[in-house]
Amino acid sequence: MSVSTSVRIARIIQYLDAKYGKIDWWQGDIDEVLIGAILTQQTRWENVERALKELKRQGLCSIEAISLTNKKSVQMAIRSNGFYRIKTERLKSLASFVMGRYGGIEGMARESTRGLRKNLLEISGIGEETADSILCYGFQRTSFVIDAYTERICKCLGLNEKRSEYKKLFEKVLPLSALSYQLTHAHIVEYAKEYCGKKRCGECSLKILNE
DNA sequence: GACCAGGTCCTTG
């Protein structure tokens, strides 16, 4: 006899919070978070940092600068990130959206969470995870980020839902605060990187939370 | 050299 899905989710959250607590994760100004949200797609964080560093060095680490700079320059700056051509397209799309629709990030920050999410998802190259990362880590909104790691960990626990369902479950269980959403997602990533690699799934100690 | 990484889009069945 196993417990309900919500209770399992709550136990994961509690277990990880006890293990990691208030870790520093994805700090940085809002421009950096928006740019990083695209750079981190299917890419190791070390590669993201390389590209961010180079963008900063060239004074290109802002939405406004990206919108004003030619593609070739952006491509060269983020080359070490990987997927540099398609990600340049995505960065340019995001930047022209922010500048064109809101006149900049400050204007964007006045938009409702619903409106922002809907608009972000209409930008080519921005899917659910990237949109939620921008909302949660960039704009401090309560939109929980579900990524491949979250899915993997939940699967380890015998859950088998779609990402949209996990999002609802975590949002139901967590307190309504951007900080707790940020921390929990960060905890999941840290845990999964350490214990739930593709070859190690199945040894997950979180299984004890199923009883 | 093989395999993988904090996704998303496009094409097929």
Place this chain on the structure above:
DNA sequence: CAAGGACATGGT
């Protein structure tokens, strides 16, 4: 809807 390929560099 589910599955598979493309996009690319850098670390193990």
